[in-house]
Amino acid sequence: MPAYVPPPPRRLLEPHRIFLIALFGAIVFCAVWFLRWDWLEKYQWKLLHGIWETLFLLFSTAGAGFILAVLLGLVQVTGPKPLAMIARGFCTLIRGTPLLLQLWLLYYGLGSVFAQYPEIRHSMFWPYLRQAWPYGFTALMLSFAAYEGEVMRGAFAGVPRGELEAARAFGMSRFTTFRRIWLPRAIYRALPTLSGETVLQLKSTPLVATITVVDVYAIISRVRQDTYLTYEPLLLLALIYMCLTGILVLLFRMLENRIPSRGA
Amino acid sequence: MESTAPAIEVRDLFKRFGALEVLKGVSLTARQGDVIAIIGGSGSGKSTFLRCINMLELPSAGSVTIHGEAIDLKKDGHHGLRPANRKQIERIRSQLAMVFQSFNLWQHMTVLQNVIEVPIHVLGMKRDEAVGIAETLLHRVGLFEKQDAYPAFLSGGQQQRAAIARALAVQPLAMLFDEPTSALDPELVGEVLGVIGDLAREQRTMILVTHEMKFAREVASHVIFLHNGIIEEQGPPDQVFDDPKSERLKKFISSIN
Ligand SMILES: Nc1ncnc2c1ncn2[C@@H]1O[C@H](COP(=O)(O)OP(=O)(O)OP(=O)(O)O)[C@@H](O)[C@H]1O
Numbered sequence: 440m441p442a443y444v445p446p447p448p449r450r451l452l453e454p455h456r457i458f459l460i461a462l463f464g465a466i467v468f469c470a471v472w473f474l475r476w477d478w479l480e481k482y483q484w485k486l487l488h489g490i491w492e493t494l495f496l497l498f499s500t501a502g503a504g505f506i507l508a509v510l511l512g513l514v515q516v517t518g519p520k521p522l523a524m525i526a527r528g529f530c531t532l533i534r535g536t537p538l539l540l541q542l543w544l545l546y547y548g549l550g551s552v553f554a555q556y557p558e559i560r561h562s563m564f565w566p567y568l569r570q571a572w573p574y575g576f577t578a579l580m581l582s583f584a585a586y587e588g589e590v591m592r593g594a595f596a597g598v599p600r601g602e603l604e605a606a607r608a609f610g611m612s613r614f615t616t617f618r619r620i621w622l623p624r625a626i627y628r629a630l631p632t633l634s635g636e637t638v639l640q641l642k643s644t645p646l647v648a649t650i651t652v653v654d655v656y657a658i659i660s661r662v663r664q665d666t667y668l669t670y671e672p673l674l675l676l677a678l679i680y681m682c683l684t685g686i687l688v689l690l691f692r693m694l695e696n697r698i699p700s701r702g703a
Numbered sequence: 704m705e706s707t708a709p710a711i712e713v714r715d716l717f718k719r720f721g722a723l724e725v726l727k728g729v730s731l732t733a734r735q736g737d738v739i740a741i742i743g744g745s746g747s748g749k750s751t752f753l754r755c756i757n758m759l760e761l762p763s764a765g766s767v768t769i770h771g772e773a774i775d776l777k778k779d780g781h782h783g784l785r786p787a788n789r790k791q792i793e794r795i796r797s798q799l800a801m802v803f804q805s806f807n808l809w810q811h812m813t814v815l816q817n818v819i820e821v822p823i824h825v826l827g828m829k830r831d832e833a834v835g836i837a838e839t840l841l842h843r844v845g846l847f848e849k850q851d852a853y854p855a856f857l858s859g860g861q862q863q864r865a866a867i868a869r870a871l872a873v874q875p876l877a878m879l880f881d882e883p884t885s886a887l888d889p890e891l892v893g894e895v896l897g898v899i900g901d902l903a904r905e906q907r908t909m910i911l912v913t914h915e916m917k918f919a920r921e922v923a924s925h926v927i928f929l930h931n932g933i934i935e936e937q938g939p940p941d942q943v944f945d946d947p948k949s950e951r952l953k954k955f956i957s958s959i960n
């Protein structure tokens with residue numbers, strides 16, 4: 440049997456890489472040289488604010504959605520039958536319909552229903568319910584919860600029974616077992632999927648621009664209307680989303696690497 | 704009274720799973736320092752019996768008394784028992800450390816974190832103190848250098864030794880071992896039996912379900928042969944292994960050798 444020869448370590452400057460780097464450089468050069476970027480200065484603060492708005496929407500909906508997802512997953516694994524069915528039904532319903540539809544149903548549908556009730560119009564919540572972002576937040580949050588709830592169900596169910604049994608055998612209460620063993624173990628199992636879902640969530644956020652929430656996508660649309668430029672703002676938008684995605688992926692990878700795993 | 708109470712006393716334990724009656728009246732007394740080995744064929748109810756002692760399985764009838772304190776059970780209305788007092792069971796469990804066939808280390812924690820987990824989060828020990836105890840124990844089972852490793856990166860023998868350190872960290876009244884070497888490759892069995900043997904020689908109270916007859920004979924003070932849910936024969940190891948009375952035990956011993 441021939442001895443195992445490890446592949447040579449990859450170098451930074453292999454031929455195909457040099458080619459790709461050159462291609463990328465050419466694109467950047469063309470973009471900078473032939474396209475118009477003078478509008479950037481005027482809109483930079485608006486853009487930054489839009490990015491902030493997008494990130495805020497992403498993290499708040501993913502955060503709140505994840506908490507809801509933990510409940511949804513837990514109820515499906517341990518809950519009484521009726522509750523588990525409701526949770527499962529919710530996940531199926533949300534996952535089975537377009538997010539845009541949910542968003543519009545909430546904003547145009549629920550929003551106009553609210554407006555018909557004087558009790559609501561005169562309540563302290565009305566100043567918020569009149570705005571668009573509560574509906575955008577709710578729709579994005581529910582969507583994340585539904586997708587992640589399914590993932591957490593699998594993650595909870597996949598934690599080896601023996602580890603939970605060990606916790607029980609050492610006198611851990613149910614709550615301590617959940618807090619110290621079951622939940623963290625399930626989250627680590629779910630992390631790779633969670634990373635992908637969060638990136639998808641980022642790319643769902645521009646939908647809220649359709650109900651007048653001003654995120655980075657809405658700002659770019661404004662730029663296009665004001666300047667009659669097509670490619671420049673869209674290229675910049677693509678670059679912004681790519682950078683945000685890259686940062687998200689890196690953050691998740693750091694989290695995942697905190698606990699090295701082997702095989703499973 | 705308290706000082707002379709046996710560490711573990713089980714009276715007339717019955718356990719059924721649906722129609723299947725697995726334990727049919729098993730009694731056992733483990734005084735402090737006793738090392739009781741339970742042997743028997745597959746499916747004879749050894750694991751079920753051990754798991755009834757710390758109520759991982761709830762007995763259908765019978766009583767378990769730990770250091771003079773009877774575990775409170777009440778009728779559940781389906782011919783079985785259920786815990787009357789969850790807090791009591793949790794407290795008693797934390798005094799009976801269990802070592803499993805499949806280790807069951809918590810995979811998202813390092814070896815050290817596994818060992819200090821129960822002292823801190825169940826017994827309410829200070830972290831520094833728990834770490835101090837854990838390091839001594841890890842030294843003792845030969846895993847001091849591996850304390851920051853995650854279980855997935857350890858051999859089976861190392862994982863089981865870590866699990867034993869985790870069990871010792873609660874300073875248990877008695878230890879329950881369920882076939883601690885059955886999941887190990889043959890060449891790793893020795894290192895784990897070595898650790899358990901040392902514990903037995905220190906006169907730690909333990910109940911040990913095992914298929915390692917030579918080992919049982921070496922370390923046990925008392926051997927119980929379980930067959931079909933009843934104690935078919937019991938006694939000191941020499942008597943049980945050299946002079947078995949029942950036909951079934953004779954057959955079992957010759958089948959092992
Ligand atoms: N949770 C359960 N539900 C139903 N039946 C069970 C359950 N646990 C054990 N049994 C049955 O009880 C019987 C005794 O099982 P137990 O695990 O106690 O045997 P054992 O003596 O430990 O065997 P082994 O040497 O194979 O570990 C077996 O027939 C098993 O199928």
Ligand SMILES: [Mg+2]
Pocket residue numbers: 749750751882
């Ligand atoms: Mg067994």
